[in-house]
């Protein structure tokens with residue numbers, strides 16, 4: 001769902017199916033007040049994303065990022081294709097595993113410029129319940145160690161996306177993360193509202209310098225998922241849309257084996 005505009009003319013002539021949900025008229029769930037509420041929350045998140053991007057720009061310039069650096073702030077400010085996603089995670093390996101495109105406890109990087117999240121809500125038998133212990137977002141640090149963030153479900157989170165990695169030539173790295181829900185619990189659902197910020201689909205992505213990072217073999221002992229989609233999926237003159245297509249294809253290939261071991265992680 002595009003929370004910023006329902007104008008299908010924002011990307012004229014541009015129709016790859018994977019972007020239809022953001023460049024076209026949004027398809028919203030038929031829930032009273034839902035669309036208005038999500039659009040209102042987006043009005044808080046968009047300025048926050050701009051401020052976060054400004055900090056990224058300033059720091060990247062301080063680090064001497066290069067003369068043809070593309071301002072992240074400008075990309076976020078001008079983009080009319082943010083994505084609102086209402087994520088729903090169910091207990092591990094049930095028939096709803098793929099409701100939101102990612103499975104419970106599946107490691108991944110956020111792939112756009114930013115992934116931002118409002119606090120999670122936990123539902124059981126249709127009612128809000130307290131946060132189940134041992135659940136929530138978990139991260140891997142640069143060495144593959146599991147890290148539990150010191151934040152509550154009341155906090156707002158911003159995840160650096162792989163596009164910021166590309167455009168800052170690795171000055172800012174995304175963090176590999178997964179959402180964990182209770183292993184055995186019936187009629188449970190973890191719901192979290194996310195807003196993802198992306199360049200316009202026809203934006204040509206120009207990393208400031210030649211940049212690559214090594215791939216990690218999937219399923220290795222640290223269960224680090226490959227840091228994919230950086231240089232390998234980038235070619236001179238590529239648009240964000242094509243780059244994102246390449247990224248998603250690579251993800252599908254690699255992430256099937258990259259699950260968080262549920263036991264002994266917390």
Ligand SMILES: [Fe+2]
Nearest residue numbers: 109110115177
């Ligand atoms: Fe994520």
